[in-house]
Amino acid sequence: MxxxxxxxxxxxxxxxxxxxxxxxxxxxxxxxxxxxxxxxxxxxxxxxxxxxxxxxxxxxxxxxxxxxxxxxxxxxxxxxxxxxxxxxxxxxxxxxxxxxxxxxxxxxxxxxxxxxxxxxxxxxxxxxxxxxINETDELEKKAELSLKVAETERLRWLIGKEADLTTQGNVYNELIDQKQFDKIMDKNIRESFLMHQIRSLIVDNPLKPSEIAEGLNISAKEAFRLLLKMEDSGLVAQHDMQDRYPRFVQG
Ligand code: FES
CATH class of the missing domain: 3.40.50 (Rossmann fold)
Incomplete structure (x- = not known):
């Protein structure tokens, strides 16, 4: 059945x-x-x-x-x-x-x-x-998250440029082979996925990088790197300091 x-x-x-x-x-x-x-x-x-x-x-x-x-x-x-x-x-x-x-x-x-x-x-x-797809809240949330990831500006740019970059090259006439492009794309998809996850973790309460790392099962170093990148683009902001570590909230 x-x-x-x-x-x-x-x-x-x-x-x-x-x-x-x-x-x-x-x-x-x-x-x-x-x-x-x-x-x-x-x-x-x-x-x-x-x-x-x-x-x-x-x-x-x-x-x-x-x-x-x-x-x-x-x-x-x-x-x-x-x-x-x-x-x-x-x-x-x-x-x-x-x-x-x-x-x-x-x-x-x-x-x-x-x-x-x-x-x-x-x-x-x-x-x-x-x-x-609407059987559980979890599946619905995943569908919402996937839309946010797909809407990421950098990913949209990469999709639009894939054919040019892998067949004609970039502005310096450097050809990017398909394997290399796939790696770049994979890295960017993962990054965008994690950034959206970080934003949803800190929507109501400020968190330290180590707490975010624990919540997402990634290293504290990676969480901190992503937070700095997100802070640069205004996606997160520092809220306060706790035990000598910054706590972040949505920007
Ligand atoms: S796929 Fe049918 S016209 Fe392009």
Missing amino acids: SKNPKPKIIGFLCNWCAYAGADLAGVSRLQYPPDLRIIRVMCSGRIDPVFIFRAFKLKADGVLVLGCHPGDCHYQSGNYYAARKAKFITKVLQMCGIESERFMLDWVSAAEGPRFAEVVSDFTRRIQNLPP
Whole structure:
């Protein structure tokens, strides 16, 4: 028996391929689960990762993005951008403790009605086997946190620049290889995740770096480094001194 027999699933479908594939599935009277709420977009590359996390925050149990097959995008490379963003989305979900299976990017052409029905059926089964996203407060909080992380300005900049930095290089014509870029991205996702966690820890009561470190299970050195960085950008402020150590509050 599935854990969530009636999941809410949002599907972002590219107008030129997957949406037409869905249409064909309908015209051909193919059977597939009715749990998908479809949003038509002009290209899978139009999907901003924030859309996905906002859907989870609004209690979607799963989000599916369907675009044209690689090489078939009507805007040439939109689906390659979508694939890069999908990698980022999966990482943020994992970092925030949300099952990454709740999100999937796949390709369906206009002629693939049966494939559309199959992809939707498989994804629905997968989501039915997970608990509803609003089952616990904890899961809802994780969804909220993932949205905040995805909205971080630096991360958004990195996503936008990934293709340029890894294929054409930076302003000094230095090419960043994909592995190196992934490392930079991972570090920034973790940092942003921790910064948001720190802010929620000190929302009501000022804390010392060692207390924050203990609460987040990180080293005091890392907590202090992050606090200094956050203080520079006004995200936290020093409240007072206790036992010769500063206590921080939200800035
Ligand atoms: S037009 Fe379909 S993915 Fe770009």
